[in-house]
Amino acid sequence: MERDLLGEDDVAALAGLAERVRELAGAAVLTGAGAEEAAAVADEVTALTARLTAKRRNAPPYAASGDIWTATLGEGRRIDRQVANPVTGHLNPIAPPVDLEVGSDGIVRGEFTLGAVYEGPPSYAHGGVSAMVLDQVLGMAAAATGTPGMTATLELRYRRPTPLGVPLQVEAKASRVEGRKVYAAGTIAAPDGRVTVEASAMFVMPRHFVTSQY
Amino acid sequence: MERDLLGEDDVAALAGLAERVRELAGAAVLTGAGAEEAAAVADEVTALTARLTAKRRNAPPYAASGDIWTATLGEGRRIDRQVANPVTGHLNPIAPPVDLEVGSDGIVRGEFTLGAVYEGPPSYAHGGVSAMVLDQVLGMAAAATGTPGMTATLELRYRRPTPLGVPLQVEAKASRVEGRKVYAAGTIAAPDGRVTVEASAMFVMPRHFVTSQY
Numbered sequence: 001m002e003r004d005l006l007g008e009d010d011v012a013a014l015a016g017l018a019e020r021v022r023e024l025a026g027a028a029v030l031t032g033a034g035a036e037e038a039a040a041v042a043d044e045v046t047a048l049t050a051r052l053t054a055k056r057r058n059a060p061p062y063a064a065s066g067d068i069w070t071a072t073l074g075e076g077r078r079i080d081r082q083v084a085n086p087v088t089g090h091l092n093p094i095a096p097p098v099d100l101e102v103g104s105d106g107i108v109r110g111e112f113t114l115g116a117v118y119e120g121p122p123s124y125a126h127g128g129v130s131a132m133v134l135d136q137v138l139g140m141a142a143a144a145t146g147t148p149g150m151t152a153t154l155e156l157r158y159r160r161p162t163p164l165g166v167p168l169q170v171e172a173k174a175s176r177v178e179g180r181k182v183y184a185a186g187t188i189a190a191p192d193g194r195v196t197v198e199a200s201a202m203f204v205m206p207r208h209f210v211t212s213q214y
Numbered sequence: 215m216e217r218d219l220l221g222e223d224d225v226a227a228l229a230g231l232a233e234r235v236r237e238l239a240g241a242a243v244l245t246g247a248g249a250e251e252a253a254a255v256a257d258e259v260t261a262l263t264a265r266l267t268a269k270r271r272n273a274p275p276y277a278a279s280g281d282i283w284t285a286t287l288g289e290g291r292r293i294d295r296q297v298a299n300p301v302t303g304h305l306n307p308i309a310p311p312v313d314l315e316v317g318s319d320g321i322v323r324g325e326f327t328l329g330a331v332y333e334g335p336p337s338y339a340h341g342g343v344s345a346m347v348l349d350q351v352l353g354m355a356a357a358a359t360g361t362p363g364m365t366a367t368l369e370l371r372y373r374r375p376t377p378l379g380v381p382l383q384v385e386a387k388a389s390r391v392e393g394r395k396v397y398a399a400g401t402i403a404a405p406d407g408r409v410t411v412e413a414s415a416m417f418v419m420p421r422h423f424v425t426s427q428y
Contacts, residue, residue, distance in 0.1 A: 003336070008411075012396070013249035014242070020259040024266070025307040028228070028235050029298045032218075032269035035227035035298070041262050045234040048255050048262075055246035060330050084243045086332055086340050088238050094308040094331045112231070116274050117308045118300055122217070123273070125394075126300050127365035129354070130345030135342030150334075150375070151341035156368040171309040 004061040011063045011083055014091045021093035029116045060084035061091070087136035098133055098170065100140055108141045114164050120209075126159035127197075130188055131156050131187045133170060134199035141172040142182035143204040149182055149203035162188055162196040172199075179204040218275040225277045225297055228305045231272055235307035243330045274298035275305070301350035312347055312384065314354055322400075323385045324357045328378050338375040341411075345370050347384060348413035355386040356396035356417040363396055363417035376402055376410040387414075394419040 006014070015142030024045075031038070063083045083091040090097050098120070100110040112133070135154055142149055162168065172186025183198040220228070238259075245252065277295045297305040304311050310332070315323040326347070334340030349368055356363055376382065385398025399414040 002240050009249055013252040014245070017245075017249075017252045017256040018242050018257070020256040020263070024263045025235050025239065025268035027263045028232050028268075028307055029305060031228070031231075031266040032271050032353055033266055035223055037265065038227040038231045040412050042234040045231070045238050045373050048258055049234070049241045050240045051251065051255055052241035052245040052247055056241075057244045057246050060243050062331055077266070080384070084330070085332065086334070086343060090332055091243060093242055116298070117306055119274055119298065120300070126346070126370065128349030129300060131345035131349055131368060132340070132342030135340070135345055138285040141343070148397055149370050151370075153372070154341065154345060154370040156345075156365075158365050161364070185256070214308050 004057055005060055005064045006061050006083065007064070010061075011091065014061075015072075015083075018089075018091050019095045022095075024114050025093060025117055043147045051133065060089075084133070085136070087133055088140075092170075098135075098136070098139060102140070102144045105173075106141070106144055107171055107173045108144060109135055109169070110137065111167050111169055113167055115162065118139070119164060120170075121161060122162055125164055127156075127158060129164050130158070130197045132184055134172070134188065134197065137170050137172040138184040138186050138199055138201055141174045141184040141186065142201075145174045145177050145182055145208045147177050147180065147182050147203075147205050149180065151207040152181070152202045154201045155200045156198065159198065160190075160196050162195065163190055166191050168196075181208075217273055219278045220275050220297065221278070224275075225305065228275075229297075232303075232305045232307045232309075236309075239307060240329050274303075281396055283403055299350070302354075303345055310347075312350070314384075316350060316354070316358045319387075320355070320358055321385055321387045322351055322358060323383070324351065325381050326381055327381055328376070330378065331379060335375060337378055339378055341370075341372060344372070344376050344411045345413075348386070348400055348402065348411065349415065351384050351386040352398040352400050352413055352415045353417060355388045355398040355400065356415075359388045359391050359396055361391050361394065361396050361417075361419050363394065363419040366395070366416045366418045368413065368415045371412045372410070373412065374404075374408065374410050377404055380405050382410075393419075 056072045063081045098112040101163045118129045169189045174184045277297045303309045312326040332343045383403045388398045396417045402411045403410045
């Protein structure tokens with residue numbers, strides 16, 4: 001399937017839209033509006049959806065250039081950014097989104113905050129949300145080795161609850177590459193520095209790798 | 215923190231709103247709208263968010279009664295439904311949502327379809343999204359034993375890519391209970407019946423369990 005490649009101006013406008021929809025989703029979970037007002041707002045939302053679907057893509061777009069991966073993987077290999085990724089994508093309203101950077105030490109790091117839409121146990125993040133974030137961050141650490149791949153195994157150890165509404169630190173690093181396999185490990189930590197979730201994973205690069213995957 | 219308990223009428227109205235916001239999020243990821251139209255729609259979204267936040271809760275609400283858990287765990291124990299859960303919650307726009315039922319055999323089963331907002335590799339679900347769904351389904355299988363708990367460990371094995379846009383089957387069952395620990399396992403399967411992801415997990419019931427957690 002052919003993917004649209006967006007320039008930075010389009011990305012900025014669509015990221016602004018996604019941010020507003022992200023706020024709306026959070027408001028929908030926390031609203032104390034009565035049934036009548038909720039239904040009235042729902043009707044307005046339907047009209048906005050119609051405006052956005054008047055012209056529609058077949059699949060989420062990618063963004064070209066200006067990319068941390070371009071730097072990490074060298075000039076010779078271009079990997080377009082997956083701007084609608086459900087964890088990191090600024091164009092995706094369901095993404096927190098988590099901003100990640102790859103250090104010269106190969107460690108992928110990011111800070112993020114989870115709101116009410118990610119709640120599992122009262123006032124804590126859903127365990128599956130932590131798993132989703134760690135899958136992405138470990139996958140990016142694997143990709144930073146130059147051997148990006150799809151998740152083959154993912155193991156999570158929950159040490160303590162992950163709080164909502166405060167800045168969380170996530171980091172990951174690849175430990176070794178064996179042919180098309182890459183092993184990586186990482187953690188999420190609370191503001192007090194204590195690790196809440198540990199993860200380790202193995203990623204496998206498909207034989208016919210699509211370079212516009214990440 | 216005190217939680218609001220909603221009646222079925224409120225749940226229906228707020229679920230309708232969440233469904234519309236879910237559609238808007240999908241449209242935002244796939245829209246081919248230009249920068250000007252995207253910005254105009256974003257402004258309208260901001261106004262709707264303001265309407266919803268005019269009256270606001272401190273935390274996501276729960277719904278009382280009419281609950282599969284009430285039936286499973288017996289009349290003596292009431293566990294309110296977490297209607298804004300990020301996997302199963304009809305009041306949560308980021309939830310697919312996955313509808314689950316507990317069979318008399320103790321197996322939790324559900325069917326769900328993942329749209330573009332959940333994309334990882336092109337045309338397939340993000341590995342972390344499958345992890346998030348399985349954490350929830352295995353957790354509900356654990357809870358069905360009468361010993362609900364928080365995720366302690368979660369292990370995922372990705373057998374093949376999980377396709378977007380088609381009905382997926384998920385199921386899980388608890389294998390054993392050891393004091394406050396419950397072990398469970400489950401799978402996601404594609405429409406052809408082939409398993410795409412396998413999971414096993416261990417859940418631990420907190421010493422002071424909050425009954426309105428699920």
